[in-house]
Amino acid sequence: LKERILSTENRSYQKKENGIKNPLQLLGELQQGRSIQIQECSKIVEIKPEDYMTPPTPGRKIAVLGDTCDSRAIASLVANANLLVHESTNYANIEEGEEPETVLQMAVLRGHSTPAMSGTFAKCCAVKLLLLTHFFIT
Numbered sequence: 001l002k003e004r005i006l007s008t009e010n011r012s013y014q015k016k017e018n019g020i021k022n023p024l025q026l027l028g029e030l031q032q033g034r035s036i037q038i039q040e041c042s043k044i045v046e047i048k049p050e051d052y053m054t055p056p057t058p059g060r061k062i063a064v065l066g067d068t069c070d071s072r073a074i075a076s077l078v079a080n081a082n083l084l085v086h087e088s089t090n091y092a093n094i095e096e097g098e099e100p101e102t103v104l105q106m107a108v109l110r111g112h113s114t115p116a117m118s119g120t121f122a123k124c125c126a127v128k129l130l131l132l133t134h135f136f137i138t
Contacts, residue, residue: 001052002027005038013039063127069108071121078125086118088132 004010005023014020026036030049037044063078064085065071071078071086078084089112090103100116107114113121115132122130 001047004040004047007038007040009040009042010038013044067111069111069113069117071113075121075125078121078127081125081127083129083131084122084125084127085131085133086113086122087134088113088115088118089134090114 002024005026011023014023014026020026023038026038029036030047030053033049033053035046035048037046039045060083061081062083062085063074063081065074065078065087067087089110090107100114104114104117107117112134118132119130
């Protein structure tokens, strides 16, 4: 397609008829879903976007949250994310016998989330995949 658009015949036609100095800008028209016309073999030929363009690839939404014990303020931004990276801490303390309520209180006091808090937030935001993380530097 590029060769067809950049042919000497079409360059001349585009400059004379449409005032287009760089015919490659016609590719932008195709990308926007609009047909273009070029000159080939002394004929005007219509090129349709569906003949050359593939359907757009849907984007992905990734949300990354740092230390937080209450993420409600950004829930609308996280909604329907493909991936939520959320900090989570203190789960090991529960495994070591500490009461879940004590672990929750300590996490919130330090501005952190527990795995249950992160999971609840992800579920409320209809997140597809949750990745829990926590960085601890001593």
